[in-house]
Amino acid sequence: MTRPDRRDAGQIRALHCVLGQLSRADGSAQFAAGDSSVLCGVYGPVDVRVYDEKLDRAHIEVKLRPATGLPNTKDKWTESVIRSTFEREILCHLHPRTLVQINVQVRQDDGAVEAAAINAATLALVDAGIPLRTMVAAATCAVLPGGAIVVDPTLEEAAGAQSVHTFAFGGDTAGGPLHVDSRGDFAMDEYNACYDICATTAERVLAFMRSAVEGKIAKEALLVGAS
Amino acid sequence: MADIKAVLPGDVMDTGAAARDGAVLRLGPGLVQADERTSAAAAGVLHSDGDLWWVAGNRRRYVAAEGEPVVGVVVARHGEGYRVDIGSAHDALLPLLAFEGATKRNKPSLAIGTVVYGRVVVANSFMDPEIECYNSHTGKSEGYGELAGGFMFKCTLGLARRLIGSTAPVLAALGSELPFEIAIGVNGRVWVHAEGPEKTVLAANAIRNSEYLDAKQCRQMVKELLAR
Amino acid sequence: MANTGPVTFAIEAFKRIHPVEFQRRFLSQETRHDGRAFGQFRETHVAKGTVSTAQGSSTVRIGDTTVVCGIKAEVSEPDVKTPDEGYLVTNVDLSPMCSARFRAGPPSESAQVASEHVFRLFNQNVVDLKELCIESGQAVWVLSADIVCLRHDGNILDAAIVALMAALEDLKLPQAKIESGVVSADKSTGRPLALRRRLFPATYTLVDDAYLVADADDAEEQLATASVLVVVDERGRVANVWKRGAGPISRQSISQCVDVATGRVPKMAEVLDAAGGQ
Numbered sequence: 001m002t003r004p005d006r007r008d009a010g011q012i013r014a015l016h017c018v019l020g021q022l023s024r025a026d027g028s029a030q031f032a033a034g035d036s037s038v039l040c041g042v043y044g045p046v047d048v049r050v051y052d053e054k055l056d057r058a059h060i061e062v063k064l065r066p067a068t069g070l071p072n073t074k075d076k077w078t079e080s081v082i083r084s085t086f087e088r089e090i091l092c093h094l095h096p097r098t099l100v101q102i103n104v105q106v107r108q109d110d111g112a113v114e115a116a117a118i119n120a121a122t123l124a125l126v127d128a129g130i131p132l133r134t135m136v137a138a139a140t141c142a143v144l145p146g147g148a149i150v151v152d153p154t155l156e157e158a159a160g161a162q163s164v165h166t167f168a169f170g171g172d173t174a175g176g177p178l179h180v181d182s183r184g185d186f187a188m189d190e191y192n193a194c195y196d197i198c199a200t201t202a203e204r205v206l207a208f209m210r211s212a213v214e215g216k217i218a219k220e221a222l223l224v225g226a227s
Numbered sequence: 228m229a230d231i232k233a234v235l236p237g238d239v240m241d242t243g244a245a246a247r248d249g250a251v252l253r254l255g256p257g258l259v260q261a262d263e264r265t266s267a268a269a270a271g272v273l274h275s276d277g278d279l280w281w282v283a284g285n286r287r288r289y290v291a292a293e294g295e296p297v298v299g300v301v302v303a304r305h306g307e308g309y310r311v312d313i314g315s316a317h318d319a320l321l322p323l324l325a326f327e328g329a330t331k332r333n334k335p336s337l338a339i340g341t342v343v344y345g346r347v348v349v350a351n352s353f354m355d356p357e358i359e360c361y362n363s364h365t366g367k368s369e370g371y372g373e374l375a376g377g378f379m380f381k382c383t384l385g386l387a388r389r390l391i392g393s394t395a396p397v398l399a400a401l402g403s404e405l406p407f408e409i410a411i412g413v414n415g416r417v418w419v420h421a422e423g424p425e426k427t428v429l430a431a432n433a434i435r436n437s438e439y440l441d442a443k444q445c446r447q448m449v450k451e452l453l454a455r
Numbered sequence: 456m457a458n459t460g461p462v463t464f465a466i467e468a469f470k471r472i473h474p475v476e477f478q479r480r481f482l483s484q485e486t487r488h489d490g491r492a493f494g495q496f497r498e499t500h501v502a503k504g505t506v507s508t509a510q511g512s513s514t515v516r517i518g519d520t521t522v523v524c525g526i527k528a529e530v531s532e533p534d535v536k537t538p539d540e541g542y543l544v545t546n547v548d549l550s551p552m553c554s555a556r557f558r559a560g561p562p563s564e565s566a567q568v569a570s571e572h573v574f575r576l577f578n579q580n581v582v583d584l585k586e587l588c589i590e591s592g593q594a595v596w597v598l599s600a601d602i603v604c605l606r607h608d609g610n611i612l613d614a615a616i617v618a619l620m621a622a623l624e625d626l627k628l629p630q631a632k633i634e635s636g637v638v639s640a641d642k643s644t645g646r647p648l649a650l651r652r653r654l655f656p657a658t659y660t661l662v663d664d665a666y667l668v669a670d671a672d673d674a675e676e677q678l679a680t681a682s683v684l685v686v687v688d689e690r691g692r693v694a695n696v697w698k699r700g701a702g703p704i705s706r707q708s709i710s711q712c713v714d715v716a717t718g719r720v721p722k723m724a725e726v727l728d729a730a731g732g733q
Contacts, residue, residue: 025287026286026287026288027286043288044288044316045288045315045316046288047317048316055353073567073568073570073571073574074571076564076567076571077567077568077571077575080564080568080699081699084699084700084701085701086701087700087701088680088701088702089701091259091268094259094268095290095352096353097316097317097352097353098316099316126235126236126269126270127270128287128288129257129269129270129271129284129285129286129287130269131257131259131268132236132237132269133236133261133268134236135235135236135237170237171237172237176703176704176705176706177704177706177709178701179698179699180683180696180697180698180709181695181696181697181698182693182696182697183575183576183580183694183696183697184580184694185580185652185692185693185694186692187691187693188693188713191693191696191713192710210235213233213235214235217231217271217272217284218231218233219439220285220385221233221272222231
């Protein structure tokens, strides 16, 4: 089966990421899968509004700006998904009475943008040095009308799909999903197949993110060693 | 540095023989213990020194730790002290009497916006940090206090630590070319003061540019800046 | 029975002071504070046609959670990109009326998230927007579904989905004609809207990281660390699996939730059918 962009069904789009691109944010990352691109800037731990202050842990705030126009309820929904995904993975108890702010700017939306946003947030949090329990990676796949499952669907593929499935996993995919959003018209067999595909894909994304972060660490460590 | 061991959040740390011997391990920044397992919470290079283990990574946001020298800006004055912005989540408190030779009658009066060099004395996550501008054991300033004149700029915490650990080649390169004063806060704020604004800005720029340069490149960069 | 007074007071005080410990005492004994088993849902009551001024309406009660849904049909111009499709607009209103935890003012994040989620479930999946076309490129129906919570005792999303489903089944679209650019609708005659499928929701909530309970009430939701919403249709197909929250819910548990939700469909369908209408 060939897809509009000539990928195989199980092939993800080319991944690309840049760490620490924003000079004023505490941590930032750009994550792109094909034409879906997301920029994420993290501030934290910073001062928190009295209203949000929690005496035993950090407050997490997620702000998402769409590629065009003003944020609407759709973006609020995504914000809530990102926050609930990271709520436990960020070790909030280490920085009580503070705020960790995750700002996500969608640069271009060509499908699977929620997964890209989660991946970008992971990288930005790591870049900011916010203590994390584990790395988080997300992946999306879609079931097409014929029953074929394609991974990392484009906007066009997702629009025509029978169902779209997004999963987020912690560093160990066997530990159960952190976030699940499967919607459309599907049977549990399809759900399970998508689960397996997304788990494998998330592992690959994780490996990609790992090499990116390790590259940055090595670059800095070599300098310390050289001088 | 052949044994660079990069760790990422969630990596379970192999503490090797140390843990098997039942010895006590002391975990520094970037490491957490959960369910009998020690894992990394931040990305960086894993270091160990005896029973002490930590992860060194570069960050931009300062989290106050006791005993560390910081550069801050006075943002408010209260009855009992100043509030100083040291770049951490909460402003630090600087008591009015935490200066060399300060008494109730005779204490320095700092205007809002003054840059000060201090040492963190109280740092825990449940309280606002507290700094002081003298060594309370000896009563001497030991170089801490108001930083008059000069110029303060921000850099990454990693660069600040390298500068203060004198492993940064830029300071040597710069020092051989022009005289300047410097106060380095590990909170990623550096204050420099040289003869005239021109030289001060030059020194500041040289330090800011040096983050990813080695010794040779640093010397070259400083030369180019001076030649302009 | 003279000493029942102080004992009751003590339990009430305990519940308020140590809500977590209060719930744990029940949960560790394999039961819940309102006497339900872990997998037991509260009874769902549905009444259709409860708002006479709306084109379609319903009132749904799940335990003590009560929501009213009213659908207003209005005529509007279609989008240029989709000239033969109408619109569905959903709005979930969580006002201070239903619980002290909600504040007056613009919709809270939870209300917006609920609105958006309900919208995604029904738009095109249940409501065929082409059915809302009056005259292609000229006039289409806009269905504004307002889901108002009157009493909030947990599981608002299930209640909202059942309420919107019932209200859509109750909906009578007036016969509309377009003559020389003017749309006229005869309110006395109405046709029901053909729906693509019937959705039946079921929410499981993970309380205190350890106990997965069905249809949590407000007290249990306060201690929730995660929840999974499963929406299935009458053919046994799944429409949505949505896990939120950081707490661990295993893959197997989610599959079991789907099985239970599917098993509940005949009973829930009966409840919807028995709700009558105008």
